[in-house]
Amino acid sequence: MHVFLETEQLVLRPFTNTDADDLFALDNDPDVMRFINGGRPASREAIHTQTLPRLLHDYPCFGTRGYWAAEEKTTGTFLGWFEFRPLDDRSPAVVELGYRLNKAAWGKGFATEGSRALISKGFADLGVERVTANTMAVNTRSRRVMEKAGLSFLRDFTGDWPEAIAGSEHGEVEYDLARADWKQCR
Template identity: 45%
Template sequence: MDTYLETERLTLRRFTADDADLLVELDSDPAVMRYLSGGEPTAPEVIRERYLPNILAGYERWDGNLGLFAAHEKDGGAFIGWFILRPAPEGPLDEVELGYRLRQVTWGNGYATEGSRALLGKAFTELGVRVVWAETMAVNHGSRNIMAKLGMTLAATIPTRPDMKLIEGAEHGGVRYEITREQWERR
């Protein structure tokens, strides 16, 4: 396993071309996809032909330092989902997005906070990042609570996009949270 980062209970690694089934299984859970697609699964061919090749290309683009990382429990090695630390498509390298998508059976175990906290540390101490941001739907209180626990603050509200109309709560739009290196250092 090509370890990218370790926490007390998790190992994060780069995805490989053999990991499509992990992503298909994750995106097939309606609860996992609730605030992303209204519960609709991502088609397996989209994952295999578009998503996974883009993930792998991201490692090349960012020298393996940024991108989407598979998360596994240290105890037993179970795949729990993924974490993301990467810039916007045309964004500066010192402003990166933080996010995660975890299997429903792992919710409530503190993994999202643990993995995200470790990625913030790596971003600010090793990768020269200035700002980390995260976005979610306004009604996704679970993710908003994690962002607040991490010391991120509400930076903007995001209008509802046309592609979000079928998602419960979409009329409330989204939110963007941010934390700067200076804010992180003061915590």
């Protein structure tokens, strides 16, 4: 297995087609999906035709992927995934940070640890100049992870949601971190 990044508790590795069952379970937990789609279940077909192709995409400016399967280092248990993808396939300057972890992984510091490691790798090795992250304004847990990972609140905004979900009426928030600010905090 190719390892992209290793931390004290996590292994981040590229996705493969064999991850479909784990992704199906993750995307079918209504609590996990609450702030994504209101908790609606995903079909196996959607996992194979929409989710996996997105997670398997290589970004030319990185020479690698932008989504990583997260496993617990000691057990190899699938925990979910991290996103660290360029907003432009041709430039690593601005990347979006994201994470989706199963409920068993919540509250254990995995999201913060993985986010910090990806941010460090991005600024130190991948030519990243700015990291951005978005979530619904009411998603206080995700906002706290962003803050603990070193990102700062940038703005409130209203996204263009095809369907309103509970909490979307409060809008969304964007956080960011610039390389210069990251260097000062190290």
